[in-house]
Amino acid sequence: MTDAEIRALIFELIGDIAPEADPAVARDQDDLREIFDLDSMDFANLVVAIHDRLKVDIPEADYNKLFTLSGAITYLRDAFAKK
Numbered sequence: 775m776t777d778a779e780i781r782a783l784i785f786e787l788i789g790d791i792a793p794e795a796d797p798a799v800a801r802d803q804d805d806l807r808e809i810f811d812l813d814s815m816d817f818a819n820l821v822v823a824i825h826d827r828l829k830v831d832i833p834e835a836d837y838n839k840l841f842t843l844s845g846a847i848t849y850l851r852d853a854f855a856k857k
Contacts, residue, residue, distance in 0.1 A: 775842060775854045777830075780847045787823040802844035836848050 785797040788810055795810040807817055821832050821840065830853045832840070840846040 775851065777847050777851060780850050781843065782842075784820075784824075784826060784843065784846055787820055787827070788812070790823065791819050800843055803842055803846075806843060806846070807840050807841060824850065830852060830857065 775796075784806075785800075788795050788797070788806070792810050792812060800809050806812060806820075808827070812820065817837070821828045821837060822829065824840075825832055828850065830850065832849075832853070836849065
């Protein structure tokens with residue numbers, strides 16, 4: 775899975791959770807929770823949606839690695855490659 779595919783998937787899933795979210799405003803280093811106004815439940819739903827779609831296990835201890843777009847892309851690319 776490419777970085778562009780992961781990015782598109784993240785934005786798609788965020789759009790499902792927060793339809794008002796505008797991916798055009800997100801930069802790689804931005805905290806996804808802040809830029810898209812995701813509360814803790816929204817973020818947990820995002821992690822579950824990622825797991826459901828990619829079948830990648832994401833331990834709670836690793837959630838902080840998904841806070842930024844660049845962190846999420848790197849984490850998911852690496853996790854997907856290990857599958």
